[in-house]
Structures are given as C-alpha cells and as structure tokens.
Amino acid sequence: ENAGEVILVCTQVKSYVEPLQATLEYHHEGYAAAMASGDSSQAVINTLLNCIGSFFAGANLQRMEDLFADTVKLCEERHQLNYKFQAQQVQRSLSKLIGTGKEPKHSSEGRDVLASNSSVLRSYHYHTAYISFIFRSYDDTIENIEKYFALQENTWGILFLAHAVH
The missing domain is CATH 1.10.287 (Helix Hairpins)
Structure with missing residues (x-):
C-alpha cells in the first residue's frame, strides 16, 4: 500500500551514497508501485523526482523537455498543482539552458499557489x-x-x- 512512498524516500537516501544516475531507475519502480496501489500522489512525486534528478544528473536537455512536459501533464491530470508548479520551475530552467526561453503558463489558480x-x-x-x-x-x-x-x-x-x- 505504501510501497511507492517507501521507494521514493529510500531512493532519496540512496542518492547520497550512490551516483545520482544509478538511483533514478528506482523512481520508475516507485511510480509503478504507487499506481498499482492507487496512490497517484506518490506516483506524481516519483515521476517529478525522477525528472529533477535526471536534470541535475546531466541528462540530454532536449530529452528532458519531453519528460517535463509529460510530468506537467500528469500533474494536471491528477490535480497536483504544487508539484506541477515545481516541475514548471525546472522546466523553465531547462528552456533557458537550451536557449528557447519559454516561460511556463500559469493559470490564475497557479499564480495563487505560487504566491501563497x-x-x-x-x-x-x-x-x-x-x-x-x-x-x-x-x-x-x-x-x-x-x-x-x-x-x-x-x-x-x-x-x-x-x-x-x-
């Protein structure tokens, strides 16, 4: 029932003792376990941390654009606004590094979350x-x-x- 959360936390701890690249695959397992138990919130967090970890591990930036777009979409589908806006901030950093300079589009609800x-x-x-x-x-x-x-x-x-x- 809590396997997605356990994998999430253990993966974060493991990333302190192993190279970040080696721990990212565990977030896929955490996502699968969370979805199997119906815990979409933990599935979203595992996906988000996988993307953020990949970003800081130096993954291909163009590939990361697609991963973050999928993560933002998942957050929207699951109504996880806080995680959506955190993903959009990394997505913004990514677009600046690539050179596109795209800014995330925040709804009025999103601006309220960002402000509060x-x-x-x-x-x-x-x-x-x-x-x-x-x-x-x-x-x-x-x-x-x-x-x-x-x-x-x-x-x-x-x-x-x-x-x-x-």
Missing part, C-alpha cells in the same frame, strides 16, 4: 538563482538566494523533517 505556498515559492527562487548563476548574473543570484533562505523555516520539507524527528 512557500515551498513552491522557495523552489522558484532556487531555480531562478541557479539559472542566474549559470548565466553569471550574480546580483540576481544573490537576491534569489536570500529569498530562498528567507523561506527556509516554513517550507513543507522543513516541517516534514521536524515532524519526523519528533
């Missing part, structure tokens, strides 16, 4: 800082890193970790 969800907003600032650094726009990098760290205390990842420790 600190985890999604933190992801936005991280990827904006990352791209600014890559293109040597250091003032933008510093500005976005400061905003990124300002959101540190109240993002879901930090809250989840604090809950797990207690």
Whole structure:
C-alpha cells in the first residue's frame, strides 16, 4: 500500500551514497508501485523526482523537455498543482539552458499557489538563482538566494523533517 512512498524516500537516501544516475531507475519502480496501489500522489512525486534528478544528473536537455512536459501533464491530470508548479520551475530552467526561453503558463489558480505556498515559492527562487548563476548574473543570484533562505523555516520539507524527528 505504501510501497511507492517507501521507494521514493529510500531512493532519496540512496542518492547520497550512490551516483545520482544509478538511483533514478528506482523512481520508475516507485511510480509503478504507487499506481498499482492507487496512490497517484506518490506516483506524481516519483515521476517529478525522477525528472529533477535526471536534470541535475546531466541528462540530454532536449530529452528532458519531453519528460517535463509529460510530468506537467500528469500533474494536471491528477490535480497536483504544487508539484506541477515545481516541475514548471525546472522546466523553465531547462528552456533557458537550451536557449528557447519559454516561460511556463500559469493559470490564475497557479499564480495563487505560487504566491501563497512557500515551498513552491522557495523552489522558484532556487531555480531562478541557479539559472542566474549559470548565466553569471550574480546580483540576481544573490537576491534569489536570500529569498530562498528567507523561506527556509516554513517550507513543507522543513516541517516534514521536524515532524519526523519528533
């Protein structure tokens, strides 16, 4: 029943001790296990983390465009807006690296999520800082890193970790 979640968390832990490229295949197993148990949320997260991991592992950028488009579509189908917008932020970074410069299209609902969800907003600032650094726009990098760290205390990842420790 929770196999998708277990595989997801274990894969993240395993990526600290093994090369990232070697751990990505486990997210496919996590996706399959989550879908088999009917847990579409964990399936979406496994797909998203596979894409993000592939991005940082240095996968072919043009191939990544298709993977992220499929991930955004899956998020829309499963009504996983927070994950959709996090995927779109990496998709935006990807398009800037390729040189197309396509910006994600956010619905009014999406703009509300981006404005009100600190985890999604933190992801936005991280990827904006990352791209600014890559293109040597250091003032933008510093500005976005400061905003990124300002959101540190109240993002879901930090809250989840604090809950797990207690």
